[in-house]
Amino acid sequence: xxxxxxxxxxxxxxxxxxxxxxxxxxxxxxxxxxxxxxxxxxxxxxxxxxxxxxxxxxxxxxxxxxxxxxxxxxxxxxxxxxxxxxxxxxxxxxxxxxxxxxxxxxxxxxxxxxxxxxxxxxxxxxxxxxxxxxxxxxxxxxxxxxxxxxxxxxxxxxxxxxxxxxxxxxxxxxxxxxxxxxxxxxxxxxxxxxxxx
Amino acid sequence: xxxxxxxxxxxxxxxxxxxxxxxxxxxxxxxxxxxxxxxxxxxxxxxxxxxxxxxxxxxxxxxxxxxxxxxxxxxxxxxxxxxxxxxxxxxxxxxxxxxxxxxxxxxxxxxxxxxxxxxxxxxxxxxxxxxxxxxxxxxxxxxxxxxxxxxxxxxxxxxxxxxxxxxxxxxxxxxxxxxxxxxxxxxxxxxxxxxxxxxxxxxxxxxxxxxxxxxxxxxxxxxxxx
Numbered sequence: 001x002x003x004x005x006x007x008x009x010x011x012x013x014x015x016x017x018x019x020x021x022x023x024x025x026x027x028x029x030x031x032x033x034x035x036x037x038x039x040x041x042x043x044x045x046x047x048x049x050x051x052x053x054x055x056x057x058x059x060x061x062x063x064x065x066x067x068x069x070x071x072x073x074x075x076x077x078x079x080x081x082x083x084x085x086x087x088x089x090x091x092x093x094x095x096x097x098x099x100x101x102x103x104x105x106x107x108x109x110x111x112x113x114x115x116x117x118x119x120x121x122x123x124x125x126x127x128x129x130x131x132x133x134x135x136x137x138x139x140x141x142x143x144x145x146x147x148x149x150x151x152x153x154x155x156x157x158x159x160x161x162x163x164x165x166x167x168x169x170x171x172x173x174x175x176x177x178x179x180x181x182x183x184x185x186x187x188x189x190x191x192x193x194x195x196x197x
Numbered sequence: 198x199x200x201x202x203x204x205x206x207x208x209x210x211x212x213x214x215x216x217x218x219x220x221x222x223x224x225x226x227x228x229x230x231x232x233x234x235x236x237x238x239x240x241x242x243x244x245x246x247x248x249x250x251x252x253x254x255x256x257x258x259x260x261x262x263x264x265x266x267x268x269x270x271x272x273x274x275x276x277x278x279x280x281x282x283x284x285x286x287x288x289x290x291x292x293x294x295x296x297x298x299x300x301x302x303x304x305x306x307x308x309x310x311x312x313x314x315x316x317x318x319x320x321x322x323x324x325x326x327x328x329x330x331x332x333x334x335x336x337x338x339x340x341x342x343x344x345x346x347x348x349x350x351x352x353x354x355x356x357x358x359x360x361x362x363x364x365x366x367x368x369x370x371x372x373x374x375x376x377x378x379x380x381x382x383x384x385x386x387x388x389x390x391x392x393x394x395x396x397x398x399x400x401x402x403x404x405x406x407x408x409x410x411x412x413x414x415x416x417x418x419x420x421x422x423x
Contacts, residue, residue: 005288111292112287132300135299139287140286142288143286146328150282150330185283186286188248188283189276189283191271
Protein backbone atom coordinates (compact mmCIF):
# COMPACT_ATOMS: atom_id res chain seq x y z
CA UNK A 1 0.00 0.00 0.00
CA UNK A 2 2.91 2.32 0.69
CA UNK A 3 3.86 4.33 -2.37
CA UNK A 4 2.06 1.85 -4.66
CA UNK A 5 -0.88 4.06 -5.67
CA UNK A 6 -0.82 4.91 -9.37
CA UNK A 7 -2.98 8.01 -10.00
CA UNK A 8 -5.56 7.78 -12.77
CA UNK A 9 -9.10 8.57 -13.84
CA UNK A 10 -10.23 5.14 -15.04
CA UNK A 11 -13.48 3.47 -14.05
CA UNK A 12 -11.57 1.31 -11.56
CA UNK A 13 -9.88 4.38 -10.04
CA UNK A 14 -13.19 6.20 -9.69
CA UNK A 15 -15.07 3.28 -8.12
CA UNK A 16 -15.74 3.82 -4.38
CA UNK A 17 -13.11 2.20 -2.15
CA UNK A 18 -15.78 0.42 -0.13
CA UNK A 19 -17.23 -1.20 -3.28
CA UNK A 20 -13.72 -2.18 -4.41
CA UNK A 21 -12.99 -3.75 -1.02
CA UNK A 22 -16.26 -5.70 -1.25
CA UNK A 23 -15.49 -6.94 -4.78
CA UNK A 24 -11.93 -7.79 -3.74
CA UNK A 25 -13.15 -9.84 -0.77
CA UNK A 26 -15.82 -11.60 -2.89
CA UNK A 27 -13.44 -12.44 -5.74
CA UNK A 28 -10.64 -13.69 -3.48
CA UNK A 29 -13.13 -15.85 -1.57
CA UNK A 30 -14.55 -17.22 -4.83
CA UNK A 31 -11.06 -17.98 -6.16
CA UNK A 32 -10.20 -19.77 -2.90
CA UNK A 33 -13.28 -21.97 -3.26
CA UNK A 34 -12.91 -22.74 -6.97
CA UNK A 35 -11.14 -26.03 -7.58
CA UNK A 36 -11.49 -26.21 -11.34
CA UNK A 37 -8.70 -25.06 -13.62
CA UNK A 38 -11.21 -23.95 -16.25
CA UNK A 39 -12.99 -21.59 -13.83
CA UNK A 40 -9.68 -20.26 -12.53
CA UNK A 41 -8.83 -19.56 -16.18
CA UNK A 42 -12.04 -17.52 -16.43
CA UNK A 43 -11.12 -15.67 -13.20
CA UNK A 44 -7.67 -14.90 -14.68
CA UNK A 45 -9.34 -13.35 -17.72
CA UNK A 46 -11.53 -11.22 -15.41
CA UNK A 47 -8.40 -9.99 -13.61
CA UNK A 48 -6.71 -9.11 -16.91
CA UNK A 49 -9.84 -7.23 -18.04
CA UNK A 50 -9.88 -5.28 -14.75
CA UNK A 51 -6.22 -4.33 -15.23
CA UNK A 52 -6.94 -3.21 -18.81
CA UNK A 53 -9.88 -1.12 -17.57
CA UNK A 54 -7.66 0.47 -14.91
CA UNK A 55 -5.18 1.61 -17.62
CA UNK A 56 -2.28 0.85 -15.27
CA UNK A 57 0.91 0.33 -17.36
CA UNK A 58 1.82 -3.36 -17.82
CA UNK A 59 5.28 -2.86 -16.27
CA UNK A 60 3.78 -1.44 -13.05
CA UNK A 61 1.08 -4.13 -12.95
CA UNK A 62 3.64 -6.92 -13.32
CA UNK A 63 5.67 -5.44 -10.46
CA UNK A 64 2.73 -6.25 -8.14
CA UNK A 65 2.72 -9.93 -9.10
CA UNK A 66 6.48 -10.45 -9.41
CA UNK A 67 7.22 -11.10 -5.69
CA UNK A 68 4.78 -14.05 -5.55
CA UNK A 69 6.53 -15.69 -8.52
CA UNK A 70 9.61 -16.24 -6.33
CA UNK A 71 7.46 -18.08 -3.80
CA UNK A 72 5.86 -20.14 -6.57
CA UNK A 73 9.29 -21.07 -7.97
CA UNK A 74 9.79 -23.11 -4.77
CA UNK A 75 6.19 -24.04 -3.92
CA UNK A 76 5.06 -25.34 -7.34
CA UNK A 77 7.73 -28.08 -7.73
CA UNK A 78 6.99 -29.29 -4.17
CA UNK A 79 3.25 -29.34 -4.93
CA UNK A 80 3.85 -31.20 -8.23
CA UNK A 81 5.81 -33.90 -6.38
CA UNK A 82 3.27 -34.35 -3.56
CA UNK A 83 -0.07 -33.40 -5.17
CA UNK A 84 0.36 -33.65 -8.92
CA UNK A 85 0.56 -30.98 -11.63
CA UNK A 86 -3.17 -30.07 -11.51
CA UNK A 87 -3.11 -29.27 -7.76
CA UNK A 88 0.09 -27.25 -8.31
CA UNK A 89 -1.54 -25.28 -11.14
CA UNK A 90 -4.68 -24.60 -9.06
CA UNK A 91 -2.58 -23.37 -6.12
CA UNK A 92 -0.38 -21.19 -8.34
CA UNK A 93 -3.34 -19.62 -10.18
CA UNK A 94 -5.21 -18.96 -6.91
CA UNK A 95 -2.20 -17.17 -5.43
CA UNK A 96 -1.42 -15.13 -8.55
CA UNK A 97 -5.05 -14.05 -8.96
CA UNK A 98 -5.40 -13.06 -5.29
CA UNK A 99 -2.13 -11.10 -5.28
CA UNK A 100 -2.99 -9.43 -8.60
CA UNK A 101 -6.41 -8.36 -7.31
CA UNK A 102 -4.92 -6.95 -4.11
CA UNK A 103 -2.28 -5.19 -6.21
CA UNK A 104 -4.96 -3.71 -8.46
CA UNK A 105 -6.78 -2.38 -5.41
CA UNK A 106 -3.60 -0.73 -4.05
CA UNK A 107 -2.68 0.68 -7.47
CA UNK A 108 -6.05 2.34 -7.96
CA UNK A 109 -6.99 3.39 -4.41
CA UNK A 110 -5.28 6.08 -2.33
CA UNK A 111 -4.65 5.11 1.29
CA UNK A 112 -6.87 7.97 2.48
CA UNK A 113 -9.80 6.43 0.54
CA UNK A 114 -9.15 3.07 2.24
CA UNK A 115 -9.13 4.79 5.63
CA UNK A 116 -12.41 6.54 4.80
CA UNK A 117 -13.87 3.18 3.76
CA UNK A 118 -12.72 1.53 6.99
CA UNK A 119 -14.22 4.39 8.99
CA UNK A 120 -17.50 4.05 7.07
CA UNK A 121 -17.51 0.31 7.81
CA UNK A 122 -16.97 0.96 11.51
CA UNK A 123 -19.57 3.72 11.79
CA UNK A 124 -22.42 1.38 12.83
CA UNK A 125 -20.22 0.24 15.73
CA UNK A 126 -19.25 3.75 16.86
CA UNK A 127 -20.88 3.12 20.24
CA UNK A 128 -18.07 0.66 20.99
CA UNK A 129 -15.29 1.65 18.59
CA UNK A 130 -14.21 5.18 17.61
CA UNK A 131 -13.86 5.04 13.77
CA UNK A 132 -11.66 8.19 13.69
CA UNK A 133 -9.26 6.62 16.15
CA UNK A 134 -9.07 3.35 14.19
CA UNK A 135 -8.50 5.35 10.97
CA UNK A 136 -5.70 7.30 12.63
CA UNK A 137 -4.14 4.09 14.01
CA UNK A 138 -4.18 2.54 10.53
CA UNK A 139 -2.64 5.68 8.99
CA UNK A 140 0.12 5.67 11.60
CA UNK A 141 0.78 1.96 11.11
CA UNK A 142 1.21 2.52 7.38
CA UNK A 143 3.41 5.57 8.00
CA UNK A 144 5.64 3.73 10.47
CA UNK A 145 6.81 1.14 7.95
CA UNK A 146 9.03 3.46 5.85
CA UNK A 147 9.92 5.47 8.96
CA UNK A 148 11.23 2.38 10.80
CA UNK A 149 12.92 1.05 7.65
CA UNK A 150 14.83 4.34 7.31
CA UNK A 151 15.71 4.30 11.01
CA UNK A 152 17.07 0.73 10.86
CA UNK A 153 19.05 1.59 7.70
CA UNK A 154 20.68 4.58 9.43
CA UNK A 155 21.52 2.60 12.57
CA UNK A 156 22.99 -0.24 10.49
CA UNK A 157 25.16 2.27 8.65
CA UNK A 158 26.33 3.77 11.96
CA UNK A 159 27.03 0.27 13.31
CA UNK A 160 29.10 -0.54 10.23
CA UNK A 161 31.02 2.75 10.54
CA UNK A 162 31.94 1.79 14.12
CA UNK A 163 33.02 -1.69 13.04
CA UNK A 164 30.32 -3.46 15.04
CA UNK A 165 28.50 -5.18 12.16
CA UNK A 166 27.74 -8.40 14.05
CA UNK A 167 26.52 -6.80 17.28
CA UNK A 168 22.80 -7.25 17.94
CA UNK A 169 23.08 -4.83 20.87
CA UNK A 170 24.52 -2.09 18.63
CA UNK A 171 21.49 -2.47 16.40
CA UNK A 172 18.69 -3.05 18.92
CA UNK A 173 19.48 -0.34 21.48
CA UNK A 174 19.72 2.65 19.08
CA UNK A 175 16.74 1.41 17.05
CA UNK A 176 14.55 1.09 20.16
CA UNK A 177 15.69 4.43 21.61
CA UNK A 178 15.21 6.26 18.31
CA UNK A 179 11.87 4.55 17.65
CA UNK A 180 10.60 5.71 21.04
CA UNK A 181 11.88 9.23 20.42
CA UNK A 182 10.33 9.26 16.94
CA UNK A 183 6.99 8.12 18.35
CA UNK A 184 7.15 10.99 20.85
CA UNK A 185 7.85 13.50 18.05
CA UNK A 186 5.10 12.01 15.90
CA UNK A 187 2.66 12.32 18.81
CA UNK A 188 3.66 15.95 19.26
CA UNK A 189 3.15 16.61 15.54
CA UNK A 190 -0.30 14.98 15.69
CA UNK A 191 -1.28 17.25 18.59
CA UNK A 192 -0.04 20.26 16.63
CA UNK A 193 -2.17 19.16 13.68
CA UNK A 194 -5.31 19.06 15.78
CA UNK A 195 -5.41 15.38 16.76
CA UNK A 196 -5.22 16.19 20.42
CA UNK A 197 -7.73 13.86 22.05
CA UNK B 198 -2.14 40.67 13.52
CA UNK B 199 -2.65 38.28 16.38
CA UNK B 200 -1.37 38.89 19.88
CA UNK B 201 0.68 36.34 21.81
CA UNK B 202 1.17 37.13 25.49
CA UNK B 203 3.55 35.39 27.92
CA UNK B 204 2.79 36.39 31.51
CA UNK B 205 5.52 35.43 33.98
CA UNK B 206 6.00 32.10 32.23
CA UNK B 207 8.34 29.46 33.64
CA UNK B 208 8.81 25.81 32.76
CA UNK B 209 10.62 23.26 34.83
CA UNK B 210 11.63 19.89 33.39
CA UNK B 211 13.14 17.26 35.70
CA UNK B 212 14.09 19.93 38.28
CA UNK B 213 15.80 22.00 35.57
CA UNK B 214 14.39 25.47 34.97
CA UNK B 215 14.16 25.54 31.16
CA UNK B 216 12.19 28.79 30.89
CA UNK B 217 12.55 31.29 33.72
CA UNK B 218 9.90 33.96 34.33
CA UNK B 219 9.43 35.21 30.75
CA UNK B 220 6.99 38.04 30.05
CA UNK B 221 6.48 39.11 26.45
CA UNK B 222 3.82 40.53 24.15
CA UNK B 223 4.27 39.58 20.50
CA UNK B 224 2.22 41.61 18.02
CA UNK B 225 4.75 41.99 15.19
CA UNK B 226 4.27 40.12 11.91
CA UNK B 227 7.62 38.34 12.02
CA UNK B 228 9.40 37.54 15.26
CA UNK B 229 12.63 35.56 15.53
CA UNK B 230 13.88 33.71 18.60
CA UNK B 231 17.57 32.79 18.90
CA UNK B 232 19.66 31.21 21.59
CA UNK B 233 22.18 28.48 22.23
CA UNK B 234 21.13 24.85 22.65
CA UNK B 235 19.26 24.48 25.94
CA UNK B 236 18.48 28.20 26.18
CA UNK B 237 14.74 27.48 26.30
CA UNK B 238 13.80 28.93 22.90
CA UNK B 239 12.11 25.78 21.54
CA UNK B 240 10.21 25.28 24.80
CA UNK B 241 9.00 28.87 24.59
CA UNK B 242 7.84 28.35 21.00
CA UNK B 243 6.06 25.09 21.94
CA UNK B 244 4.12 26.93 24.63
CA UNK B 245 2.41 29.07 21.97
CA UNK B 246 0.20 26.19 20.82
CA UNK B 247 0.18 24.21 24.02
CA UNK B 248 2.66 21.47 23.11
CA UNK B 249 4.35 22.42 26.37
CA UNK B 250 2.35 23.72 29.32
CA UNK B 251 4.10 26.25 31.58
CA UNK B 252 4.64 25.12 35.16
CA UNK B 253 4.11 28.76 36.21
CA UNK B 254 2.54 31.77 34.51
CA UNK B 255 0.16 31.92 31.58
CA UNK B 256 0.30 32.05 27.78
CA UNK B 257 -2.55 33.69 25.85
CA UNK B 258 -3.15 33.79 22.11
CA UNK B 259 -5.68 36.39 21.01
CA UNK B 260 -7.03 36.39 24.53
CA UNK B 261 -7.37 32.60 24.73
CA UNK B 262 -5.55 30.86 27.56
CA UNK B 263 -3.49 28.13 25.87
CA UNK B 264 -3.72 25.78 28.86
CA UNK B 265 -7.53 25.95 28.95
CA UNK B 266 -8.37 26.38 25.27
CA UNK B 267 -5.68 24.23 23.67
CA UNK B 268 -7.82 22.96 20.83
CA UNK B 269 -9.06 26.42 19.81
CA UNK B 270 -5.56 27.83 20.05
CA UNK B 271 -4.14 25.02 17.88
CA UNK B 272 -6.67 25.91 15.18
CA UNK B 273 -5.13 29.39 15.14
CA UNK B 274 -1.50 28.37 15.53
CA UNK B 275 0.22 26.09 13.04
CA UNK B 276 3.51 24.47 14.04
CA UNK B 277 6.38 23.44 11.75
CA UNK B 278 8.94 21.12 13.38
CA UNK B 279 12.68 20.81 12.74
CA UNK B 280 12.43 17.31 11.32
CA UNK B 281 9.65 17.20 8.75
CA UNK B 282 9.79 13.39 8.73
CA UNK B 283 8.15 13.43 12.15
CA UNK B 284 5.27 15.49 10.80
CA UNK B 285 4.41 13.32 7.80
CA UNK B 286 1.60 10.85 8.44
CA UNK B 287 0.08 9.85 5.11
CA UNK B 288 1.78 8.07 2.19
CA UNK B 289 1.38 10.68 -0.56
CA UNK B 290 1.96 14.44 -0.55
CA UNK B 291 -1.68 15.32 -1.29
CA UNK B 292 -3.03 12.87 1.30
CA UNK B 293 -0.71 14.22 3.96
CA UNK B 294 -1.86 17.80 3.41
CA UNK B 295 -5.49 16.63 3.38
CA UNK B 296 -4.90 14.72 6.64
CA UNK B 297 -4.82 18.03 8.56
CA UNK B 298 -8.40 18.71 7.47
CA UNK B 299 -9.80 15.38 8.67
CA UNK B 300 -11.04 16.97 11.89
CA UNK B 301 -12.33 20.11 10.17
CA UNK B 302 -15.45 18.36 8.79
CA UNK B 303 -15.31 20.20 5.45
CA UNK B 304 -17.14 18.88 2.41
CA UNK B 305 -14.96 17.10 -0.13
CA UNK B 306 -14.89 19.95 -2.71
CA UNK B 307 -13.87 22.56 -0.11
CA UNK B 308 -11.20 20.29 1.34
CA UNK B 309 -9.76 19.50 -2.11
CA UNK B 310 -9.71 23.19 -3.05
CA UNK B 311 -7.84 24.03 0.15
CA UNK B 312 -5.35 21.21 -0.38
CA UNK B 313 -4.71 22.33 -3.97
CA UNK B 314 -4.23 25.94 -2.83
CA UNK B 315 -1.80 24.92 -0.05
CA UNK B 316 0.25 22.76 -2.43
CA UNK B 317 0.38 25.55 -4.99
CA UNK B 318 1.39 28.02 -2.28
CA UNK B 319 4.57 26.03 -1.54
CA UNK B 320 5.19 24.89 -5.14
CA UNK B 321 4.47 21.18 -4.61
CA UNK B 322 1.54 20.79 -7.03
CA UNK B 323 3.62 18.73 -9.47
CA UNK B 324 4.59 16.32 -6.67
CA UNK B 325 1.08 15.95 -5.23
CA UNK B 326 0.77 12.21 -5.93
CA UNK B 327 4.37 11.29 -5.04
CA UNK B 328 5.17 9.23 -1.93
CA UNK B 329 5.79 11.79 0.82
CA UNK B 330 8.63 9.87 2.46
CA UNK B 331 10.62 9.88 -0.79
CA UNK B 332 10.79 13.67 -1.11
CA UNK B 333 14.03 15.58 -0.53
CA UNK B 334 14.58 17.24 2.86
CA UNK B 335 13.62 20.67 1.51
CA UNK B 336 10.51 19.31 -0.19
CA UNK B 337 9.50 17.53 3.03
CA UNK B 338 9.80 20.79 4.96
CA UNK B 339 7.65 22.54 2.33
CA UNK B 340 5.14 19.69 2.67
CA UNK B 341 5.11 20.26 6.44
CA UNK B 342 4.46 23.96 5.76
CA UNK B 343 1.62 23.12 3.33
CA UNK B 344 0.11 20.76 5.94
CA UNK B 345 0.05 23.70 8.34
CA UNK B 346 -1.18 26.32 5.84
CA UNK B 347 -4.11 24.16 4.69
CA UNK B 348 -5.73 24.75 8.09
CA UNK B 349 -5.49 28.52 7.42
CA UNK B 350 -3.91 29.43 10.78
CA UNK B 351 -3.49 33.03 11.90
CA UNK B 352 -0.03 32.28 13.31
CA UNK B 353 2.74 29.97 12.09
CA UNK B 354 5.40 28.89 14.58
CA UNK B 355 8.48 27.19 13.15
CA UNK B 356 11.10 25.49 15.31
CA UNK B 357 14.42 25.53 13.45
CA UNK B 358 12.77 24.75 10.10
CA UNK B 359 15.99 24.94 8.08
CA UNK B 360 18.47 23.34 10.49
CA UNK B 361 18.50 19.92 8.79
CA UNK B 362 18.64 21.33 5.24
CA UNK B 363 21.54 22.13 2.91
CA UNK B 364 22.13 25.78 2.00
CA UNK B 365 20.07 25.71 -1.21
CA UNK B 366 17.07 23.98 0.35
CA UNK B 367 17.32 26.17 3.45
CA UNK B 368 17.19 29.27 1.23
CA UNK B 369 14.21 27.88 -0.70
CA UNK B 370 12.29 27.09 2.48
CA UNK B 371 13.21 30.47 4.00
CA UNK B 372 11.89 32.24 0.87
CA UNK B 373 8.53 30.53 1.32
CA UNK B 374 8.40 31.49 4.98
CA UNK B 375 9.21 35.10 4.06
CA UNK B 376 6.15 35.37 1.83
CA UNK B 377 3.63 34.09 4.39
CA UNK B 378 0.73 36.39 5.25
CA UNK B 379 0.41 34.91 8.73
CA UNK B 380 2.12 36.15 11.85
CA UNK B 381 5.36 34.18 11.90
CA UNK B 382 7.39 33.11 14.94
CA UNK B 383 10.65 31.41 13.93
CA UNK B 384 13.17 29.74 16.23
CA UNK B 385 16.46 29.49 14.38
CA UNK B 386 20.21 29.16 14.63
CA UNK B 387 20.57 30.52 11.11
CA UNK B 388 20.81 34.20 11.86
CA UNK B 389 20.55 35.37 8.25
CA UNK B 390 17.03 33.94 8.19
CA UNK B 391 15.99 36.51 10.81
CA UNK B 392 17.71 39.59 9.41
CA UNK B 393 14.55 40.92 7.72
CA UNK B 394 12.29 40.20 10.69
CA UNK B 395 10.52 42.88 12.71
CA UNK B 396 11.80 41.76 16.08
CA UNK B 397 14.34 39.29 17.44
CA UNK B 398 14.40 37.83 20.95
CA UNK B 399 17.62 36.39 22.32
CA UNK B 400 17.34 33.74 25.03
CA UNK B 401 20.00 32.49 27.39
CA UNK B 402 19.56 30.03 30.27
CA UNK B 403 15.79 30.27 30.06
CA UNK B 404 15.58 34.07 30.19
CA UNK B 405 15.07 36.77 27.58
CA UNK B 406 18.38 38.64 27.55
CA UNK B 407 17.87 40.82 24.47
CA UNK B 408 14.65 41.92 22.78
CA UNK B 409 15.27 44.33 19.92
CA UNK B 410 15.27 44.98 16.17
CA UNK B 411 17.24 42.29 14.26
CA UNK B 412 20.48 44.20 13.71
CA UNK B 413 20.93 45.05 17.39
CA UNK B 414 19.61 41.71 18.70
CA UNK B 415 21.69 39.56 16.35
CA UNK B 416 24.85 41.57 17.11
CA UNK B 417 24.17 41.08 20.82
CA UNK B 418 23.68 37.35 20.26
CA UNK B 419 26.94 37.07 18.29
CA UNK B 420 28.72 38.81 21.16
CA UNK B 421 27.04 36.48 23.66
CA UNK B 422 28.21 33.29 21.94
CA UNK B 423 31.68 34.60 20.95
